[in-house]
Amino acid sequence: xxxxxxxxxxxxxxxxxxxxxxxxxxxxxxxxxxxxxxxxxxxxxxxxxxxxxxxxxxxxxxxxxxxxxxxxxxxxxxxxxxxxxxxxxxxxxxxxxxxxxxxxxxxxxxxxxxxxxxxxxxxxxxxxxxxxxxxxxxxxxxxxxxxxxxxxxxxxxxxxxxxxxxxxxxxxxxxxxxxxxxxxxxxxxxxxxxxxxxxxxxxxxxxxxxxxxxxxxxxxxxxxxxxxxxxxxxxxxxxxxxxxxxxxxxxxxxxxxxxxxxxxxxxxxxxxxxxxxxxxxxxxxxxxxxxxxxxxxxxxxxxxxxxxxxxxxxxxxxxxxxxxxxxxxxxxxxxxxxxxxxxxxxxxxxxxxxxxxxxxxxxxxxxxxxxxxxxxxxxxxxxxxxxxxxxxxxxxxxxxxxxxxxxxxxxxxxxxxxxxxxxxxxxxxxxxxxxxxxxxxxxxxxxxxxxxxxxxxxxxxxxxxxxxxxxxxxxxxxxxxxxxxxxxxxxxxxxxxxxxxxxxxxxxxxxxxxxxxxxxxxxxxxxxxxxx
Numbered sequence: 001x002x003x004x005x006x007x008x009x010x011x012x013x014x015x016x017x018x019x020x021x022x023x024x025x026x027x028x029x030x031x032x033x034x035x036x037x038x039x040x041x042x043x044x045x046x047x048x049x050x051x052x053x054x055x056x057x058x059x060x061x062x063x064x065x066x067x068x069x070x071x072x073x074x075x076x077x078x079x080x081x082x083x084x085x086x087x088x089x090x091x092x093x094x095x096x097x098x099x100x101x102x103x104x105x106x107x108x109x110x111x112x113x114x115x116x117x118x119x120x121x122x123x124x125x126x127x128x129x130x131x132x133x134x135x136x137x138x139x140x141x142x143x144x145x146x147x148x149x150x151x152x153x154x155x156x157x158x159x160x161x162x163x164x165x166x167x168x169x170x171x172x173x174x175x176x177x178x179x180x181x182x183x184x185x186x187x188x189x190x191x192x193x194x195x196x197x198x199x200x201x202x203x204x205x206x207x208x209x210x211x212x213x214x215x216x217x218x219x220x221x222x223x224x225x226x227x228x229x230x231x232x233x234x235x236x237x238x239x240x241x242x243x244x245x246x247x248x249x250x251x252x253x254x255x256x257x258x259x260x261x262x263x264x265x266x267x268x269x270x271x272x273x274x275x276x277x278x279x280x281x282x283x284x285x286x287x288x289x290x291x292x293x294x295x296x297x298x299x300x301x302x303x304x305x306x307x308x309x310x311x312x313x314x315x316x317x318x319x320x321x322x323x324x325x326x327x328x329x330x331x332x333x334x335x336x337x338x339x340x341x342x343x344x345x346x347x348x349x350x351x352x353x354x355x356x357x358x359x360x361x362x363x364x365x366x367x368x369x370x371x372x373x374x375x376x377x378x379x380x381x382x383x384x385x386x387x388x389x390x391x392x393x394x395x396x397x398x399x400x401x402x403x404x405x406x407x408x409x410x411x412x413x414x415x416x417x418x419x420x421x422x423x424x425x426x427x428x429x430x431x432x433x434x435x436x437x438x439x440x441x442x443x444x445x446x447x448x449x450x451x452x453x454x455x456x457x458x459x460x461x462x463x464x465x466x467x468x469x470x471x472x473x474x475x476x477x478x479x480x481x482x483x484x485x486x487x488x489x490x491x492x493x494x495x496x497x498x499x500x501x502x503x504x505x506x507x508x509x510x511x512x513x514x515x516x517x518x519x520x521x522x523x524x525x526x527x528x529x530x531x532x
Contacts, residue, residue: 085439087423088395089446092388096420100384103418124175127160131177134159135211139186146193151201154221158210176239179212187217194224202231209238218246222253232257239267239298244275251278258287264295271300276310283314290343293318302326302352309333318346322376326352331361338365338372345371350378350413359386366393372410379416387414394427397440400450400462408433434469441466 087096138156145151158177203225225232235250235257242250247270254260263283270276283289294316301308302325312319312333326334331354337344354362359382366372377390394412396402411428415421431439440446441462454462 084423084426085443088391088427088439089397089443091391092397094384097384100387100420103415103420104382104384104387106418127175128177130162131158131160131175132180132182134161135177135183136186139183139190143186143190143193146190146197146201149198149201151194151197152203153205153207154203155205155207156209156211157207174210176210176212176241178241179214187220191220191224199227201228203228204231205234206232207234207236208240209236211240213237213240213242213246215243215245218242218249222249225253226256229253229257231259233259234262234264235260236262236264237268238264242268244272247272247275248278251275251282254279254282254286260286260288261291262293262295266295266297266299269300270296270307270311271304273304273307273310276307280310280314283316286316289314289316292316293320293346295320297321297323299324302330305329305333309336312337312342312344315343317344318348319344320346320348322348322350322352324352326354328355328358331358335361335365338362338369338375341369341371343371346374347372348376350376350380352380354380354382356381356383356386356389360389363389363393366390366407366410366412367396367405369407370409372407374411374413376413378413382414387420390414391424391427394424395436395439397446399453400437400440403436403440404433406436408436438466438469 090096135156135158142151142154142156158174160174235254237246237250242265247265247268250265254263265279270279283292283294286292294314296311297320299321301311301321308321308324308326308330309332311321324330326349330352334347334349337347354377358380359377362375362377366375380386382390390412391414392406394407394410396406408428408431412424413421414424427436440450451459451462
């Protein structure tokens with residue numbers, strides 16, 4: 001639903017009702033000095049017949065408390081659709097503020113409880129000695145695979161678990177294995193085997209984790225890989241203390257990998273703008289950039305907003321910059337990325353230092369975005385104020401036009417678990433634009449509120465839209481994705497009419513009928529001094 005202006009001020013203003021993506025034409029009606037005017041509580045006075053404000057006690061409008069009918073009030077329907085409906089329509093009233101604050105705190109508690117404990121200092125020396133021997137063994141095995149022509153994956157990981165004995169300690173964070181001079185001969189043996197290897201060898205996966213990699217090692221590895229990376233789809237150097245030159249070498253390597261799908265440089269500080277520019281340029285020019293996922297967690301990107309902005313310009317499918325201490329300075333680049341409709345579909349900014357003001361800026365940007373399908377903002381410094389601002393980007397229920405102009409593509413993740421996680425996820429996972437409008441209209445109180453803002457001659461189109469889209473036709477059933485949640489509900493035309501009757505008899509139906517009758521007979525409405 002949108003508003004179109006066709007003149008100055010109120011004169012000639014039009015309201016275009018676009019209630020359904022499947023409707024090609026717009027129903028446009030003008031109102032202004034030469035037409036009619038609507039206020040929030042209309043009291044129409046036509047020549048020949050007068051209708052004042054509605055008398056809630058009159059026989060015409062009936063008793064209060066009538067429901068929509070059995071088809072709407074059944075328990076299964078209310079337990080599924082009703083929960084989300086009440087949440088979406090009442091969130092901004094402050095009804096759920098306490099629950100939101102409690103669930104935000106619960107996220108932090110779960111995160112703290114899930115952390116692995118530090119290594120006992122008494123075990124550190126023994127664990128490092130075991131990890132050193134295990135890495136030497138891994139290097140020898142890779143050299144053997146190169147000699148025999150079966151090398152296809154390069155996997156090197158810090159492992160301090162004894163080969164034949166139980167671990168020294170359990171549930172601990174594996175330390176980063178720093179470079180040891182004794183490694184040099186094993187690296188040399190590996191590179192010699194690689195140089196002598198059959199040129200038909202193709203590497204598909206490189207996974208190096210929690211092992212310090214020196215610049216000369218990265219350079220030799222990149223030299224060997226040239227011409228052997230046509231099938232390389234994943235590059236992972238996680239927590240390897242890569243220097244500036246090592247990161248630049250990997251940037252050049254990416255340009256030679258036509259099958260690249262994943263780049264993980266987490267836990268490697270990126271503090272040089274030239275490095276960030278080379279990485280971003282290599283990704284942006286990659287032939288398969290729309291399918292590439294990059295992980296840059298714990299890279300200290302929050303320290304330099306300019307570097308963060310450059311990374312966000314990579315135009316790849318997914319960017320993960322969680323745990324980077326990003327604050328309000330860095331949110332500028334995030335907003336620009338979202339507002340510009342960057343091709344990026346997944347953006348992970350969880351576990352940073354964004355606040356409510358940042359949430360409001362992101363919310364405004366989201367309303368202009370049509371490419372993001374997933375935005376993760378869990379475990380930032382939001383309160384209920386920021387949470388409500390974010391939700392308004394995907395369901396702004398201030399009017400039917402606002403609902404229509406909300407973001408309908410992005411799955412918003414603000415909570416890690418619980419009922420609010422389900423509600424935030426469902427609003428764009430299970431609902432499209434039409435469904436959201438119906439979500440608001442299929443409520444007695446909100447229906448009357450929204451109709452009060454609709455020009456009276458548009459009302460038949462709104463009601464026709466409501467009637468047409470609540471037919472029990474499985475191929476075009478509104479809220480149809482709720483069937484995946486095993487929702488058993490059947491809304492027949494009789495049920496819808498029952499709801500409309502119980503709602504509309506409280507509203508200005510006499511004015512509606514008289515308006516169309518008077519317009520048809522050419523009678524102009526007599527303006528009331530109280531009108532605006």
